Amino acid sequence: MVTLNPIFSSDMILQANQSVRFFGTGVGRVAITLDGVRKEISADGEWLIEFEPLDYGGPYDILVELDALFFYLRRVYFGDVILLGGQSNMQFKLWQSSESRDNYKGNENVRLFTVDRMEDSEEHFSSRDGWITLTKENAEHFSAIGYYVASALATPERKIGLIACYQGASVIQSWMPRHVALVPEFEIENRFADHEWYPVWNDDGVLWENMIEKILPFSLSSVLWYQGESNASVAEADIYLNMLDAMIGAWRRYFRNDELKFVVIQLADHLDRAGYAWERIQSEQLRAQDVIPLTKCVICRDVCDNIDIHPKEKDILSSRVCDALKSF
Secondary structure (H helix, E strand, O other), rough: OOOOOOOOOOEEEEEEEOOOOEEEEEEEEEEEEEEEEEEEEEEEEEEEEEEOOOOEEEEEEEEEHHHOOOEEEEOOOOEEEEEEEEHHHHHHHHHHHOOHHHHOOOOOEEEEOOOOOOOOOOOOOHHOOOEEEEEEOOHHHHHHHHHHHHHHHHHHOEEEEEEEOOOOOOOHHHOOOHHHOOOOOOOOOOOOOHHHHHHOOOOHHHHHHHHHHHHHHOOOEEEEEEOHHOOOHHHHHHOOOOHHHHHHHHHHHHHOOOOEEEEEEEEOOOOOHHHHHHHHHHHHHHHHHHHHOOEEEEEEOOOOOOOOOEEEEEEEHHHHHHHHHOOO
16 A cells, blocks of 8 residues: 655645655555656655656646545645744744734635644644645634744745644754764753653654654745743753754755755743843854854844743734745
8 A cells, every 4th residue: 555645635835946745655656747747656665756846836736646546636836835843932823822813814825734743632733634724714723923924925926835843842852863863962961851841752853753754855945943942951052053053954954955944033031031041042043043054043032021931922023034034
């Protein structure tokens, strides 16, 4: 039996002007027809079929043949695909924000795919939903930052696809391949308490293996990264920039895109966490744009509540994220 990865469904957004990769697992015959071009392989385990880049536009109907099973992926567009990565402030939903529900808006030019989390009791969408279109009714379940950013950037000519790939209370070591996380430089004691409080997903490489690997090597335009609260020990803060650099390098390598853009959202000030470690992570996130190519840092301390570790004001912050994306 041969299967297609769940990220491929009707209504999906594929990245424009980059290689188009379809992939899955199993043993059998696979054929895909895109824009009049048909490619076929004999799969034996993990398989991949790659097409030449296509410009912004659509809709396309893509024919998929898996042995004797034939079906179409309908209403597929080429636009910009943005991965939403990190921990709870990226996971933070629109309904949790300060935005009035009366202001929620749908947008047929915005689509969302959700990577299954290891702990998903609070996640409304799953990979089984495929790519969903933003509506006024389902907007509340979108990442607030994802909602604002995609709504601002999407146009009929350049649609936006969001990939939700986050986990609250997650450490950066879990988001990189195990062999990258286990280098001697990152093997430190006295880690922040979240490592022990949330052991299911905070071992080295666990979220990489259980979330990122599920969508490799889907083509992306950029990554929005909002993380750091769970690495706020002194020892980790001192090497946070090096860990971020290693993670970004690994993501670019395995997503097969050396020019994958990263927007790092700096931690907001927080009175209960004030001190050396928190401030060092903030400074290292800011310094990242000077030492890691194609990386921008967005500052939020002046537009976010410094009492709540999950600031409810995400609209102005998201506008700055849009500005950062446009500046590349």
